[in-house]
Amino acid sequence: MALTKEIELPSGKKYTQPLGLFINNEFVNSSSEDEIVSYNPATGQEIVAVQAADAVTDVDLAVKAAREAFPGWRDTPATEKRDLLLKLAQLVIDNVEMLAEVESLDTGKPVEQNAKYDMLELAEVLKYYAGWADKKTGQTFVPSADKLTYTLHQPLGVVGCIIPFNYPLAMMSWKWTAIATGNTTVFKSAEQTPLSILYFANLVKEAGFPPGVFNVVSGTGAKVGAAIAEHTGIDKVAFTGSTAVGQIIQRAAAVNLKPLTLECGGKSPIMIFDDADFEQAVKWTAWGIFNNMGQICSGTSRCFVQEGIYDKFVDALAKHVKETYVVGAPSDDKVLVGPQVSKKQQERVQSYIKSGLEEGCRAALGGEGLPEVIASSSEYKNGYYVKPTILADVLPTHKVAREEIFGPVIVVGKFSTYDDALAIANGSEYGLGSAVFTQDITRALNFANGVESGMCWINSSNDVEIASPFGGVKMSGYGRELGEYGLANFTNVKSVHVNLGKKL
Ligand code: ADP
Numbered sequence: 203m204a205l206t207k208e209i210e211l212p213s214g215k216k217y218t219q220p221l222g223l224f225i226n227n228e229f230v231n232s233s234s235e236d237e238i239v240s241y242n243p244a245t246g247q248e249i250v251a252v253q254a255a256d257a258v259t260d261v262d263l264a265v266k267a268a269r270e271a272f273p274g275w276r277d278t279p280a281t282e283k284r285d286l287l288l289k290l291a292q293l294v295i296d297n298v299e300m301l302a303e304v305e306s307l308d309t310g311k312p313v314e315q316n317a318k319y320d321m322l323e324l325a326e327v328l329k330y331y332a333g334w335a336d337k338k339t340g341q342t343f344v345p346s347a348d349k350l351t352y353t354l355h356q357p358l359g360v361v362g363c364i365i366p367f368n369y370p371l372a373m374m375s376w377k378w379t380a381i382a383t384g385n386t387t388v389f390k391s392a393e394q395t396p397l398s399i400l401y402f403a404n405l406v407k408e409a410g411f412p413p414g415v416f417n418v419v420s421g422t423g424a425k426v427g428a429a430i431a432e433h434t435g436i437d438k439v440a441f442t443g444s445t446a447v448g449q450i451i452q453r454a455a456a457v458n459l460k461p462l463t464l465e466c467g468g469k470s471p472i473m474i475f476d477d478a479d480f481e482q483a484v485k486w487t488a489w490g491i492f493n494n495m496g497q498i499c500s501g502t503s504r505c506f507v508q509e510g511i512y513d514k515f516v517d518a519l520a521k522h523v524k525e526t527y528v529v530g531a532p533s534d535d536k537v538l539v540g541p542q543v544s545k546k547q548q549e550r551v552q553s554y555i556k557s558g559l560e561e562g563c564r565a566a567l568g569g570e571g572l573p574e575v576i577a578s579s580s581e582y583k584n585g586y587y588v589k590p591t592i593l594a595d596v597l598p599t600h601k602v603a604r605e606e607i608f609g610p611v612i613v614v615g616k617f618s619t620y621d622d623a624l625a626i627a628n629g630s631e632y633g634l635g636s637a638v639f640t641q642d643i644t645r646a647l648n649f650a651n652g653v654e655s656g657m658c659w660i661n662s663s664n665d666v667e668i669a670s671p672f673g674g675v676k677m678s679g680y681g682r683e684l685g686e687y688g689l690a691n692f693t694n695v696k697s698v699h700v701n702l703g704k705k706l
């Protein structure tokens with residue numbers, strides 16, 4: 203089976219795409235005949251097929267490689283771990299153009315407006331955790347003159363990392379915390395987007411990471427993802443994806459009581475009070491859902507506006523999105539909205555738009571069908587595009603206000619009082635992000651206290667900060683990535699009790 207293929211990017215540049223599994227710092231053939239076919243979401247055309255791992259043999263091989271590498275990596279001096287992470291971050295920066303183009307080819311992200319930003323985030327996350335690699339310390343406590351206690355924060359062993367399609371390399375980078383804290387890893391990419399992580403693996407090797415620290419197995423969730431979740435040689439799984447799959451993983455992980463980090467779905471509210479900075483509220487509301495084609499776990503997809511400014515807000519939002527969120531080819535620098543990642547996602551999002559209209563919502567922007575610029579294009583009409591859509595006059599009970607759509611669709615409804623707003627915000631099975639717009643500091647802080655979510659943005663939305671933890675409550679999962687809290691998800695805390703002369 204071929205281990206590489208030369209691929210021409212839309213810019214005309216060529217690159218070598220690895221196709222094998224990445225185990226022990228080498229690209230190797232899968233022992234199965236299975237393949238994952240990657241499609242260009244902008245055109246619907248096949249890009250290439252990568253090799254899919256055999257769920258038993260190859261996953262075992264990757265776990266064995268990680269297991270054997272673990273003691274050496276765990277005991278590598280902290281400053282060396284730091285330097286390797288910094289070197290990798292620099293290689294990402296040096297290769298940012300190519301990485302962004304590969305990511306864009308596979309996901310449909312606009313190169314300039316989305317993919318490059320993701321690659322810079324990848325570099326920043328690596329730098330951030332490089333910083334922690336040689337700084338994280340434990341606690342000491344001296345309860346009495348004859349006793350001392352301290353904590354050791356030790357790596358768990360082999361961590362399985364299951365990543366989603368929406369930010370393949372950025373979501374991968376959040377799980378590099380595992381490596382920074384001394385664990386070794388087996389990564390599985392989403393089946394829609396297997397390409398960039400294999401290209402990135404070249405840089406891991408070039409940076410000088412020891413073999414076995416970072417392994418990649420491509421494959422479907424049902425086969426390879428499930429094998430990771432239930433593998434008894436894996437000590438922890440860090441997962442980002444849907445709630446339904448999070449539940450499956452939690453069940454499978456029971457086999458060896460694997461600890462989990464689950465970052466699952468969301469239906470994050472954004473509440474606009476009538477004293478808000480109107481123009482900023484409009485811009486952030488649009489950004490919080492139309493960025494990355496709405497494929498954002500914490501996307502603020504549920505907007506409720508205080509009744510006095512409701513009509514004005516819906517009109518202004520529609521105008522702003524129409525003017526700013528330009529739909530088109532991912533290779534076009536002006537474009538902010540590319541295609542959805544797959545045909546399946548395109549159809550899913552379009553069926554939600556249909557359902558919203560059938561339930562009585564009004565399309566203040568967009569609606570069913572392809573964006574006009576795409577429908578009339580010979581090159582992109584088979585791409586997985588959806589019109590950026592605003593479904594106005596939504597009620598909290600509507601299906602489109604309750605279920606995660608995961609596309610460029612926002613539902614907008616109204617509320618009257620603060621209590622209504624908080625009740626609507628919390629009336630969801632999910633609890634990932636939330637946002638509130640008001641100039642009243644007391645109201646903003648009360649909302650942040652009362653809202654049932656892992657994150658709350660006051661007067662912004664989805665303004666993610668690497669130094670602040672990211673994660674959810676309720677059906678959005680548990681555990682935190684990013685920030686200092688992220689470290690706790692990949693280490694065991696051991697208490698050491700030292701007797702300094704205490705006699706029985
Ligand atoms: P999305 O709806 O965003 O595609 P999924 O939860 O389906 O989210 O997928 C997220 C990741 O989980 C992908 O890498 C996918 O392959 C993986 N996955 C899907 N099903 C399973 C499963 N049964 N066990 C483990 N991983 C899975």
